[in-house]
Amino acid sequence: MNIPVLYSFRRCPYCIRAHMALDYSNRKVILRTVALRNLPVEVLAVSPHATVPTLVINENESMAESWDIMKWALNQNDPENWLGANNVYQHKAEPLVELNDVSFKQNLDKYKYAERFPEQSMKYYRGRCESFLEALNIMLQENKFLLAERISIADVAIFPFIRQFSMVDKTWFDESPYPVLQHWLKLMLNTLWFGQAFKKHELWQAGDENLYL
Incomplete structure (x- = not known):
């Protein structure tokens, strides 16, 4: 096989x-x-x-x-059942993932590397990210996770980008008006799957012994 x-x-x-x-x-x-x-x-x-x-x-x-x-x-x-019955969570996640991967990620990159985009300030680029944060915060007021009371494919798809955003200015994020989003981020950071994904490994070279997930 x-x-x-x-x-x-x-x-x-x-x-x-x-x-x-x-x-x-x-x-x-x-x-x-x-x-x-x-x-x-x-x-x-x-x-x-x-x-x-x-x-x-x-x-x-x-x-x-x-x-x-x-x-x-x-x-x-x-x-x-991260996909949900009849893939319902996947279908609901599709527009959210598209928004995350296109406009939010573009604004996140400018916020994270503001010195490369001197046309506007770091604060400006952060503000462009906030509409997405606000939308997620509202969703999380309805459920413990983005689509339900348990983790779905949507949470795992979005979480790494919110983590990256939070690390740009952690003090600002910790004091930001998104307490429900902050709590959700902590829940996701504490999952076994993130712990496994974020383990540090040596760079692979041809001929190395196989390392399995």
Whole structure:
């Protein structure tokens, strides 16, 4: 049986969510941690945009989009029903993930690296992020997690980006008017799946012994 290979970078939010979903699914996967500035030829050969995460399923199939990797993993095995009955949580998560991955991530990058975007201030870029934070905070007033009283695919897809946002100016985030969002973030940080995804590993080199999720 072919064992899929995940090429990943520990701090990348896209990689974190893919890693969490694969670990949760209990699918046997080989983990190869790589450096973004020196991607191995194995990634370049199968990733159209030369990015991670990249999941090589077999010699004929690979995935280079973290959301696709998450859905693939949960369709392999979904022990706690993160997808929901008839994939209802996946369908509800789709527009939220699109908003996160496009406009929020663009604003987050400008906030995190404000010195690279001197057209506006760091505070301005943070403000552009806040509409998404406000929307999540409202959702979390209805349920313990984004779509329900338990974790779903939506929480795992969104959480790594909110974590990244919170780390830019932790003092500001801790004092921000989003207490429910802050509590949710703490819950997600304490999950076993995040702990596994954020473990530090040596960079993979060809010939290394396999490391499994």
